[in-house]
Amino acid sequence: MAKKILLVEPDYYTRFPPLGLLKLATYFRNQSFKIELVRGCKKPSFIPDEIYVTSLFTYAWKPVHEAVKFYKRLFPKSKVILGGIYASLLPDHAAKSGADVIYQGIFEEADTCVPAWDLVPEWDGSIIFTSRGCIRNCPFCAVPKIEGKLREIIPSIKPYVYPKHTKIIFWDNNILAAKNWRNIFNELEELNKWVDFNQGLDARLINEEVARKLARLKLKYVRLAYDNKAQRKKLKKAIDHLAEAGIRKRSIIVYTLYNFHDDPEDFKERVTELLNWGVTSYPMRYEPLTSLKKNSYISKKWTREELEMVAKARRVLGYAGAFPPYEGLVKKFSKAKNFYEAFSLREPKRKKGRSNKCARWAGGLDWREVVCLSK
Numbered sequence: 001m002a003k004k005i006l007l008v009e010p011d012y013y014t015r016f017p018p019l020g021l022l023k024l025a026t027y028f029r030n031q032s033f034k035i036e037l038v039r040g041c042k043k044p045s046f047i048p049d050e051i052y053v054t055s056l057f058t059y060a061w062k063p064v065h066e067a068v069k070f071y072k073r074l075f076p077k078s079k080v081i082l083g084g085i086y087a088s089l090l091p092d093h094a095a096k097s098g099a100d101v102i103y104q105g106i107f108e109e110a111d112t113c114v115p116a117w118d119l120v121p122e123w124d125g126s127i128i129f130t131s132r133g134c135i136r137n138c139p140f141c142a143v144p145k146i147e148g149k150l151r152e153i154i155p156s157i158k159p160y161v162y163p164k165h166t167k168i169i170f171w172d173n174n175i176l177a178a179k180n181w182r183n184i185f186n187e188l189e190e191l192n193k194w195v196d197f198n199q200g201l202d203a204r205l206i207n208e209e210v211a212r213k214l215a216r217l218k219l220k221y222v223r224l225a226y227d228n229k230a231q232r233k234k235l236k237k238a239i240d241h242l243a244e245a246g247i248r249k250r251s252i253i254v255y256t257l258y259n260f261h262d263d264p265e266d267f268k269e270r271v272t273e274l275l276n277w278g279v280t281s282y283p284m285r286y287e288p289l290t291s292l293k294k295n296s297y298i299s300k301k302w303t304r305e306e307l308e309m310v311a312k313a314r315r316v317l318g319y320a321g322a323f324p325p326y327e328g329l330v331k332k333f334s335k336a337k338n339f340y341e342a343f344s345l346r347e348p349k350r351k352k353g354r355s356n357k358c359a360r361w362a363g364g365l366d367w368r369e370v371v372c373l374s375k
């Protein structure tokens, strides 16, 4: 009799479907196993032989434990395998859930399977990894620990694009460092679907050629990072290349790390620079990789009050957590003598009768959906 496999996505917040489980679904279907995908704690239509539970960030561990306990109680004879990011980073803690097996790292046998997109018919985007790992070793990043050095895993994306999807979403950690990036970009041009390099692009690898090729794609935004001041020169150069290639600066979203090795003044200066360069700053609060509670870490150079000021400014002055380079905000940050002035909560004045330049950002629930490149 065919083996029965239950795939479980715990009930934590996520904007994306469980890619690993969708690949496992195909992997098991290829062996003629019966599979079912559930979210949270729900009784499936069969008694499974094996139950695969995935996990995400370490601070989202509680719903993972709840799911494992629920299915262990419901099916005491079934084997429960717990994998994913949390299980890989904190295996000992994950073992306390009661799972029979803690699976660390990537399940290589299934990694190149085409995800079973039919299981999430409401989702509209083919999520693809063309490579795993990264050439860099940023101390705040889980990628080098979980995935190791960069390696290409698929030569072509065409078999991985679900015909019904209008978007292609890359989860490569550093796609520009992969040898076959040109082939991938050429295929994207041919496919002519919306493209999102969701994990960001390495600004240090953006030259004129990369910028020109990016400008030919259907991108709504380009994501870069400004983790520390040492990246300043190369980041500015990348932004200039992108702008010269025709990519609208306001559509360049730059993740701006704080609460790491920086201090508030350093962070304020980086945000101010980005606004003056005409790009959008998206502050990213550093959280240790193994944190069990979100936003609980405070670095030595920050205080709780300063972190709270950033959080409030993002809510009040920014849009959906980002600081877009609209006139009032650029002036406010440029004039501010220090962090406290920049992040104080007086909203920038707007002239009567004139449309707020930020208004174009306000139409959508998610700024990621609102920003458009003019092409």
Ligand code: SF4
Residues within 6 Å of the ligand: 134, 135, 136, 137, 138, 141, 142, 143, 144, 173, 174, 202
């Ligand atoms: S470049 Fe990006 S993916 Fe690579 S180690 Fe640094 S943060 Fe992680």
